[in-house]
Amino acid sequence: MRGLAELAAKAGSRDDENAVLGLDLSQAEQFYQQMVLIRYAEERLLDLFSTGALNGTTHTSIGQEANAVGVINALDRSLDTVWSHHRCHGHFIAYSGQVASLFAEVMGRTLGVCRGRGGSQHLCYRNFYSNGIQGGIAPLAVGSALGDRAKGAVTVVFIGDGTTGEGALYESLNMAAVWNVPVLFVLEDNGIAQTTPKELTLAGALDRRAEPFGIRSFAYDGADVMDIHALASDAVRYVRHESRPAWLYIRTERIGPHSKGDDTRSPERIAAARARDPLPILRSRVANAADIESRCMAIVDSAVSLAQQAPIARG
Structure with a gap:
């Protein structure tokens, strides 16, 4: 078995991360590469899960x-902080470009982001943190944003529509507004919390949920990454310059199940979700899309191979 130091070096330096993220490409190419990479990585994760890996x-x-791509590319990765939830792979890849380390983590290998001990839901890398407890990350994000305020940093916290049923979120909104905390709450509203449609549990307008706290709202209904990036950039600028919280609402769709086989949606509902797939929307504007797709598949293949060669985490 190859030494861990050799595997870690192979997994990626800063220059390698930039290449994985496509930071040397045009903006459209960069965004398309990141989205395809997230898609291929997560499809492979589902395949690996089915084999018990x-x-x-x-x-x-x-x-x-x-x-993930639209919002995180509006940030300064060297300064700003990202908090994510149980559905965090896309956010993590868009932030870090650490594909091999992600696979190794989820496979319980020592090359992983947290040396194979955190798993899929608990990633900690530079200024990126995730946790599977819904609502619990909101006060953590407010606290870290308060601590980083003097640096001119912005903290982003991703939540889902189901999280708007958690009291900790509203306490966090209140504290952020009262203390003028530079935190951007990003609500990804995919219309369903695990297997429960939001209409059965949530009342009121989610796009304006933060307005009673005096928090400015930004809202978008769609899947065009360029539109999301433009709106997120506006929201991030506002938070950074005003040192105030903001609420970014994105009406989105989850094509896959909640986790693996737990999808109770009707075939018509799933078809409607597939019709809003963000990849074809951007693909038509990228001349070298096929080359990018081949590159992403090679990155995922290499990442899985590296992860499988790393030692299994013990203890």
């Missing part, structure tokens, strides 16, 4: 890639 569970963001 993963430790624990996994939740994919297939269909929601434009949210």
Whole structure:
């Protein structure tokens, strides 16, 4: 078995991360590469789960890639902080470009982001953190944003529509507004919390949920990553310059199941979700889309191979 240091070096330096993220490409190419990479990585994770190769569970963001790419590319990765939830792979890849480390983590290998001990839902890398407890990340994000305020940093926290049923979220909105905290709450509304349609549990307008706290709202209904990026950039500028919280609502669609086989939606509802797939929307504007897709598949293949060669985490 190859040494861990050799595998870690192979997994990626800063220059390698930039290449994986496509930072040397045009904006459209860069965004398309990141979205395709997230899609291919998560599809492979589902395949690996079916063979028993993963430790624990996994939740994919297939269909929601434009949210991760559009929002995170509006940030300063060297300064700003991202908090994510159980459906965090897309956010993590768009932030870090650490594909091999992600696979290794989910496979319980020592090359992983947290040396194979955090699993799919608990990633900690530079200024990126995730946790599977819904609502619990909101006060953590407000606290970290308060601590980083003097740096001119912005903190982004991704939540789902189901999280708007958690009291901790509203306490966090209140504290962020009262203390003038530079935190951007990003609500990815895919219309269903695990297997429960939001209409059965949530009242009122989610796009304006934060307005009673005096928090400015930004809203978008669609899957065009360029539109999401433009709106997210406006929201991030506002938070950074005003040192105030903001609410970014994105009406989105989850194509895959909640986790693996737990999809109770009707075939018509799933077809409607597939009709809003963000990848074809951008693909038509990228001349070298096929080359990018081949590159992404090679990156995923290499990442899986590297992860499988790393030692299994013990203890």
